[in-house]
Amino acid sequence: MAHGAKGIEEAVSFSGGCQCGAVRYTIAADRLAAYTCHCRECQKQSASAFGISVPVFKNVLTLEGETASWGRPTDSGSYTHCHFCVTCGTRLYHAGENRPAMVTIKGGSLDNPDDVEPVAHIWVSRRRPWLTLPDNIPQWQTQPQTQEEWMELLGGTQ
Ligand SMILES: [Zn+2]
Numbered sequence: 693m694a695h696g697a698k699g700i701e702e703a704v705s706f707s708g709g710c711q712c713g714a715v716r717y718t719i720a721a722d723r724l725a726a727y728t729c730h731c732r733e734c735q736k737q738s739a740s741a742f743g744i745s746v747p748v749f750k751n752v753l754t755l756e757g758e759t760a761s762w763g764r765p766t767d768s769g770s771y772t773h774c775h776f777c778v779t780c781g782t783r784l785y786h787a788g789e790n791r792p793a794m795v796t797i798k799g800g801s802l803d804n805p806d807d808v809e810p811v812a813h814i815w816v817s818r819r820r821p822w823l824t825l826p827d828n829i830p831q832w833q834t835q836p837q838t839q840e841e842w843m844e845l846l847g848g849t850q
């Protein structure tokens with residue numbers, strides 16, 4: 693289960709879990725990429741100013757503990773399943789039907805949040821006005837529209 697698409701390599705393992713500890717996960721990957729999203733859905737989801745998304749291949753994610761999910765349509769015309777701990781409600785990952793091989797881990801759930809640093813900010817048109825973003829990484833007024841744009845955003849890491 694815990695091997696990458698290219699076969700068994702000495703992948704670094706990242707770990708994380710929900711707030712109460714009932715759900716734990718590991719990610720077998722050499723490194724992680726993250727972006728923040730400032731859209732209203734992510735503000736609601738995180739009950740904060742923005743969401744942190746860490747896209748990973750589903751087959752490198754190993755998860756233990758009971759989760760439930762809630763789903764919603766997305767702006768891009770797909771549907772996303774949002775998985776959370778049944779005990780404490782912490783949102784852990786999203787699985788979009790348009791990219792079945794991938795999930796996006798919610799970055800704040802990593803044991804070491806410094807394992808990821810955003811490579812881009814999206815939906816900055818919805819950014820809270822009191823939040824100042826660094827100007828040395830890309831900012832998108834909305835979000836990438838094509839697979840190529842997503843690859844560009846993530847720096848070709850996935
Ligand atoms: Zn929990």
Ligand SMILES: [Zn+2]
Nearest residue numbers: 729730731734
């Ligand atoms: Zn968002």
